[in-house]
Amino acid sequence: MEQGTAPEHRGAAPETVKRKITYRVGWKSGSIEVDETVRKNALARSAQQTLLQKAANRYVLPLWRPLPLLPGKLLLPMVILLPVIGFIATLMLSYLLLQ
Numbered sequence: 001m002e003q004g005t006a007p008e009h010r011g012a013a014p015e016t017v018k019r020k021i022t023y024r025v026g027w028k029s030g031s032i033e034v035d036e037t038v039r040k041n042a043l044a045r046s047a048q049q050t051l052l053q054k055a056a057n058r059y060v061l062p063l064w065r066p067l068p069l070l071p072g073k074l075l076l077p078m079v080i081l082l083p084v085i086g087f088i089a090t091l092m093l094s095y096l097l098l099q
Contacts, residue, residue, distance in 0.1 A: 022031045070078065 018033045020031055020033055
């Protein structure tokens with residue numbers, strides 16, 4: 001065994017390798033040191049998220065489709081009237097609470 005090298009054992013914790021990342025946001029710049037083990041864990045998490053996204057695409061997205069309920073001519077009056085109706089309903093309910 002050479003000097004300066006650690007013996008490798010089974011079950012030993014992996015070495016943490018630091019990687020320096022520099023960034024610039026507007027006028028501010030700096031650097032961050034990131035563990036490569038964190039990156040490997042993030043890759044595993046992203047693989048799990050892609051599985052969840054595939055499941056969502058398969059089961060949830062077919063349920064999420066537009067329903068043609070109202071003609072286009074009614075959309076503008078509905079957009080204008082719904083806030084007015086909600087405001088009036090709020091006033092009525094608060095008046096009823098005061099009595």
